[in-house]
Amino acid sequence: MSLLDSHPDRNALPDDEFRQQFRSWLAANYPPEFKQDHRRPFRRLRGENHLRWIRLLHRDGWRAPSWPREAGGMGLSFQKLVIYQQEMERIGAARVIDNGETLFGPTLIHFGSAEQKQHYLPKVLNGEHIWAQGYSEPNAGSDLASLRTRAEDQGDHYVVNGQKIWTTHAEECTHIFMLVRTGAPGQYAKKQQGISFLLIDLKTAGITIRPIRTIAGEVELCEVFFDNVRVPKENLIGELDKGWDLAKALLGHERVWLGSTAMATQALKLAREVVIQTGQQNDAGVMDRLAQLETDLHDYRQLYAEIIDDIAARGAQAGPEVSMLKVYISELQQRITEFSVEMAGIHGGVTGDVQINAMLTDLHWQWMMARPVSIFAGCNEVQRDILARAVLKLPESVGGK
Amino acid sequence: MTYTDDTIDLLRDSAAEFLAERREFSAHKADVTAAAPFAADLWRELAELGWLGLGLPEEHGGPGFGLRESAVLCEQFGRVASPVPYLAASALPAAVLKHAGHLDKLAPMLTSGERPFAVAWQDTDAASPQIIYEAAQVTGTHRFVVAADNTSVLLVNASDQGAPLWVAVDAASPQVKLERFAMGIGDAAHVHFDHAPVLFGEPLMTGDAAQQATRDTQQAGRLAIAAQLIGLTSGVLDKTLAYVSDRVQFARPIASFQSIRHRCVDLYIGMRLAKASLNTALRAYEAAPDAPATQAAISAAKARCGDVAVQTGREAIQMHGAMGFTEEGGVGVYLRAAMHLRAWLGTPMQQRRQYLALRAAGEVNHVTA
Numbered sequence: 001m002s003l004l005d006s007h008p009d010r011n012a013l014p015d016d017e018f019r020q021q022f023r024s025w026l027a028a029n030y031p032p033e034f035k036q037d038h039r040r041p042f043r044r045l046r047g048e049n050h051l052r053w054i055r056l057l058h059r060d061g062w063r064a065p066s067w068p069r070e071a072g073g074m075g076l077s078f079q080k081l082v083i084y085q086q087e088m089e090r091i092g093a094a095r096v097i098d099n100g101e102t103l104f105g106p107t108l109i110h111f112g113s114a115e116q117k118q119h120y121l122p123k124v125l126n127g128e129h130i131w132a133q134g135y136s137e138p139n140a141g142s143d144l145a146s147l148r149t150r151a152e153d154q155g156d157h158y159v160v161n162g163q164k165i166w167t168t169h170a171e172e173c174t175h176i177f178m179l180v181r182t183g184a185p186g187q188y189a190k191k192q193q194g195i196s197f198l199l200i201d202l203k204t205a206g207i208t209i210r211p212i213r214t215i216a217g218e219v220e221l222c223e224v225f226f227d228n229v230r231v232p233k234e235n236l237i238g239e240l241d242k243g244w245d246l247a248k249a250l251l252g253h254e255r256v257w258l259g260s261t262a263m264a265t266q267a268l269k270l271a272r273e274v275v276i277q278t279g280q281q282n283d284a285g286v287m288d289r290l291a292q293l294e295t296d297l298h299d300y301r302q303l304y305a306e307i308i309d310d311i312a313a314r315g316a317q318a319g320p321e322v323s324m325l326k327v328y329i330s331e332l333q334q335r336i337t338e339f340s341v342e343m344a345g346i347h348g349g350v351t352g353d354v355q356i357n358a359m360l361t362d363l364h365w366q367w368m369m370a371r372p373v374s375i376f377a378g379c380n381e382v383q384r385d386i387l388a389r390a391v392l393k394l395p396e397s398v399g400g401k
Numbered sequence: 402m403t404y405t406d407d408t409i410d411l412l413r414d415s416a417a418e419f420l421a422e423r424r425e426f427s428a429h430k431a432d433v434t435a436a437a438p439f440a441a442d443l444w445r446e447l448a449e450l451g452w453l454g455l456g457l458p459e460e461h462g463g464p465g466f467g468l469r470e471s472a473v474l475c476e477q478f479g480r481v482a483s484p485v486p487y488l489a490a491s492a493l494p495a496a497v498l499k500h501a502g503h504l505d506k507l508a509p510m511l512t513s514g515e516r517p518f519a520v521a522w523q524d525t526d527a528a529s530p531q532i533i534y535e536a537a538q539v540t541g542t543h544r545f546v547v548a549a550d551n552t553s554v555l556l557v558n559a560s561d562q563g564a565p566l567w568v569a570v571d572a573a574s575p576q577v578k579l580e581r582f583a584m585g586i587g588d589a590a591h592v593h594f595d596h597a598p599v600l601f602g603e604p605l606m607t608g609d610a611a612q613q614a615t616r617d618t619q620q621a622g623r624l625a626i627a628a629q630l631i632g633l634t635s636g637v638l639d640k641t642l643a644y645v646s647d648r649v650q651f652a653r654p655i656a657s658f659q660s661i662r663h664r665c666v667d668l669y670i671g672m673r674l675a676k677a678s679l680n681t682a683l684r685a686y687e688a689a690p691d692a693p694a695t696q697a698a699i700s701a702a703k704a705r706c707g708d709v710a711v712q713t714g715r716e717a718i719q720m721h722g723a724m725g726f727t728e729e730g731g732v733g734v735y736l737r738a739a740m741h742l743r744a745w746l747g748t749p750m751q752q753r754r755q756y757l758a759l760r761a762a763g764e765v766n767h768v769t770a
Contacts, residue, residue, distance in 0.1 A: 291753035294760060295701045303677035324670050381663070388662035392669060395646050397657035 007061025011075050019083045022062070026091055029056055036092040038273055038361045039353065041266035042369050043094040044220075047172050053096060054127040063125055064101050071109050071117065072125050078312045089262040097168055100124035100131035103250055104177050107197070111238040111246050120199075132202070134164040134178030134224060135247070141166075142382045144179070145191045145244065149226060151180040151198055158182075158236075160200065160229040166376075170209050170222035176200050183241050197243035199235040206230070216368035217352075256311065256318050258377055259304050259325025263370075264297055267336040270366060274340045277357040278347075286343060293336050300328055320390035323383040330373035330380060337363075337370040412470055416477040419450070427481040429586075429734055436581040436588040439517055439550035443485055448514025452487070456495040457512065461504040463495075464512060468621050469683060471495065472628035479632020480639075482734045484586045486517070486548035488625050493547075494518035496621035497556045497567060500614035501605035507569065510554060519549040519572070520618065521592050522558040532559035534566060537603065538576075538596045547745070549590040551579055556605070557594070558615060566607040567614055568599040585741025586734055617690060619746060623703040624686060626742050627679045630706035633742070634672050634713045637735035641665070641717040648722075661720060668716055671709040678702040697759040704752035707743030714739050 010018055034053065036043045045053050057063040065084050067073020076084065105124050108117055123129040140147040149162025160180060167176070176199075183194015202209070206229040211219040238246045271293065280286040304325060311318055341348035341363045347356050351364045374380045388394045420426050430437055447453055455471045457463020471492040478487050491511065497520055498507055510516050521543035523531070532541035539559050549555065553572040558565060570577060576597035579590040606614055642665060645656040655661050682702035685695040714736030718725035725732045743749065 287757065288750060288753065291750075291757040295704055295753050295756050298698075298701045298756070299674045299678040299705050302681040303674050306677045306680065324673060327666075328670055328674070384663045384666045385659070387666040387669070388656075392642060392662075392665055394642065394656040394662055394665065395654045397653045 007074075009069065009075070010061070011069075011077060011080060015079060015083060018080055019087060022084060022087045023090075025060060025062065026087060026093070029060070030091060030093060034094045036094060036266050038270050038359050039365075040362070041270050041366050042263050045094045045096050046169065049094075050096065050098070050130075050172070051127045053094075054098070058125055058127070064105060067101075067105055067109060067121075071105070071121055073105075078308075078315075082308055082312070085257065085260060085262075089260070089265065092266065095262070098130075099133045099168075099177075100129060102254060103133060104131045107177070107246055107250055108237060110249060111197075116234070116237065129175050130169075130173045132167050132170045132173035132176040132222075132224070134167055134176045134200075136166045137163060138165050142379050144247075145195070147179055147181060147195065149178070149180050151182050151196060151231065153182070154230075157233055158198065158231045160198070160226045160231055162226050164224045164226075165212075165221075167209075167222045167224050168220060170202070170224050171211055171219075174202055176202055176224065177237075179243055179247055182243075188241075192244040194241045195243040195247075196240050197237045197246045198231060199237065200226075200229065200231055204229050204231070214368070215371065216365050255322050255326070255377075256308065259307075259322060259329055261297065261301055261304060261329065263373070264300075264329055264333040264336060267333050267340070267366065267370065268293060268297055270361065271336050271340045271343070273359055274343050274356065274361070274363075277359045278343060278345065279357075280343060289339060293332070293339060296332050296335075300332060304329075320386055323378075323386045323391075326377065327374075327380050327383045327387070333373055334370045337367045341367050409469065409473055413473050413477065416452075416474055417480070420477055420481045420483065426478075426485055427483045429728065429731070430484070430583075433586075433728070433737070434583050436583050436590075437484070439548075439552060440485060441517075441552070444490070444517055445514040447485070447487065447491070448512060451512075453491045453514055454495050454498075454508060454512035455492070457498060457504070457508045462509040462512060463504075468492075468496070468624060468686065471621075472625055472679075472683060475625045475629040476632035476635075479629040479634075479738070480636035482586060482633065482636060482731075482738055486587050488629055489548035489587070490517040490519060490553070492625045493520045493618060493622050494554075494556055496618040496625075497614050498605075500610050500617065501556075501567065501569075502603075503569070503601045503605060506601070507554070507605075516554045517548065517550060517552060519546055519553045519555055521546040521549065521555045521570075522615065522618070532557060532594060534559040534561040534568065534599075534604070537599050539568060539570060539594045539599060540596055542591060542593045544591045545584070545589050546592045547584060547589045548587060549579055549581070549592055550588075551577075554600070555592065557599075558611070561604075561607070564607065565611045565615065566604040567611050568604050569601070570594065570597050570599055574598060586738040587741075620686060620690060620696065620699050623699050623746050623752075624679070624683060626745055627675075627682070627699075627702045627706040630710040630739060630742050631672070631675055631679060633735050633739050634675060634706070634710045637717045637732060638665075638668055638672055638713055640732065640735075641668075641713075641720050644724075645720055655720075664716060664720070668709075668713050671712060675702070675706045675709045678705045693759050693762070697756050700747070700752040700755040700759070703747060704749035704756070707739070707749045707752075710739035711736065711743050 064073035065076045065081055069075035101124060108120055135144055137147045137149060151158040151160045178198050178200060179195050180198050181194055182196040188194045206227045208225040210223045212221045213219055275281060275286060275290055344356060344363055347354050348363050353360060353362050426443060451464055452474055454463050455466045456468055459465045475488050475492060494511060498504060511518050532539050539557055551572050555570045555572050557568050557570050559568060574597050576595050578593040581588055581590040645661050646654055648655050679702045682698040685698045689695055717732045721730055721732050724730040
């Protein structure tokens with residue numbers, strides 16, 4: 001298999017030169033209207049904008065930085081991935097939810113057959129396929145292994161019945177990778193067994209997508225219903241009933257990026273501007289609270305860098321301690337957004353766009369958009385459980401799990 | 402000698418082992434509000450270990466090394482909540498002496514353990530009157546001089562008609578009066594000078610060198626204090642994790658209750674933030690001690706370490722239950738030590754203001770690289 005095109009091997013560049021090249025490319029190519037601003041400090045690219053960005057990256061060989069080169073990616077070292085993220089953060093680039101690149105691709109590269117890779121990877125790279133993640137169900141959130149959506153073996157195909165929920169941007173996606181139960185009831189002792197990793201084309205008959213409106217006033221999440229959906233057998237990735245192992249393998253470096261400072265940095269920029277535009281720079285009470293948030297982010301940056309450097313130096317997978325990162329930065333981001341609303345006084349009561357002196361902002365949006373960060377990807381309560389068990393090694397109750 | 406990761410690890414391990422075996426280095430006072438006499442015998446043992454005066458140049462009889470090694474020892478003294486004033490009587494004086502004249506005489510005095518040192522200076526206590534230098538004598542009062550004892554050599558900052566300088570004064574001199582009191586888990590004194598003669602009959606340094614010594618001692622002092630605060634934090638956290646894992650109530654270890662587990666996790670995250678912040682500040686200090694970005698990093702670290710040590714001490718008492726309220730429980734001593742160190746050379750609020758001021762001046766770039 002060779003998806004290798006003519007793009008240069010940028011991983012071979014010295015780190016400084018790599019940084020410089022990416023910085024120059026971004027300066028020349030990044031659409032200014034995509035950048036985050038005081039109105040949309042956590043802007044994400046959707047629909048056509050998302051596709052436009054993917055194609056720009058793909059055209060110039062900056063797509064799929066973490067994929068190996070033989071799969072069509074950039075094959076960057078961990079250190080260079082960090083630089084890539086830093087440069088995106090530096091220009092205030094919009095967030096991109098690209099499950100095909102970050103979750104599906106790496107899984108397929110590791111567990112897929114040659115035919116599956118040949119078929120799917122190029123279509124992820126060129127934006128032909130946009131992937132949704134189908135993990136959570138109404139009764140399987142933090143306790144994901146309790147999922148109940150079933151795939152029945154019907155000889156030459158599977159029939160899928162059930163429901164997924166919190167599926168981000170499902171309406172804009174062409175395909176979904178899912179965890180489904182394939183083991184017969186009572187077949188396995190543990191609920192993590194008997195789960196399989198299945199790919200489904202969202203145009204297949206029997207699929208209904210229902211958008212869910214969020215408290216931020218947006219439609220970004222969906223419910224996806226499966227009613228006797230026929231799925232070809234070749235759409236199974238990895239071994240039957242062993243899908244949990246594939247899902248777990250995804251939790252390597254991806255968990256590190258959940259600790260990124262990008263969103264908190266944007267939130268803090270907005271907070272500073274709120275203080276200035278409301279003329280409170282000389283109020284000691286306000287400034288002491290701002291100073292607390294500033295030093296919180298400063299200190300967190302040092303911890304994030306320390307853990308990233310350690311992973312890079314050891315060439316190892318991230319350990320359970322990275323749960324610390326997500327817990328702290330998500331809660332810090334929330335504290336910053338709450339500060340901005342409080343400091344804005346009555347402006348903070350406006351639902352939607354509000355003009356504060358020279359600044360156009362939307363304080364309701366940024367507050368509400370900072371809510372799910374402590375919920376998704378393993379809520380912070382679960383993360384604290386993991387830390388207590390795996391890092392602090394605290395004993396659990398007698399007869400506990 | 403310069404440091405390597407190996408020598409640092411070796412120093413940390415041997416200090417931890419030594420202090421764990423020698424309980425007298427962390428012995429608690431019967432009356433926590435009374436000043437205790439200087440523990441001269443323990444001090445001489447530190448000299449034999451070669452721990453005193455780290456950072457003083459070898460050509461003047463110092464042991465070499467630098468602030469990083471001092472910080473490692475401060476952290477270890479913190480871990481066992483030791484009242485032995487290593488920070489105040491060795492680390493801080495060494496930061497002043499680095500810039501001083503007559504070092505060939507003073508360095509051996511410090512490193513041999515023959516005399517404890519103490520730094521009497523204008524720091525953050527604006528109420529302190531200026532000490533006046535005239536005709537090789539000093540007059541005035543320095544307050545809250547940590548670890549000052551009547552056997553100390555006092556390193557004193559003073560002014561000669563408005564010009565700053567540093568002198569050394571023998572605390573045993575009849576023209577020096579000490580009002581000693583308990584401070585944290587150690588001692589401090591208000592020191593009154595009444596035409597006290599200075600050693601060597603002249604200042605140790607004047608002018609720019611004196612100002613540089615003051616600035617450098619403030620920064621080095623904050624780093625050393627932050628390191629000791631980290632030691633207090635990790636020491637009391639380890640103690641607490643062990644306690645909640647052992648203590649059984651309702652037929653299960655109390656560490657199995659989520660309310661305890663999650664609080665322990667938050668304390669651990671706080672400690673890791675503090676360590677990361679201090680490591681950054683130490684590296685910045687070694688690379689460019691006077692840079693505004695270094696000052697900001699030190700202020701952030703001092704603020705974080707102070708807050709985290711007090712918070713951990715407070716939570717440790719709660720999680721030890723009634724045992725935490727007893728002196729013999731050995732938990733309160735960590736909080737008491739942290740209460741002093743958090744305030745010394747700048748409270749967290751003052752340090753965060755300092756950080757913000759440096760940032761607002763545009764001298765500290767927030768974005769990585």
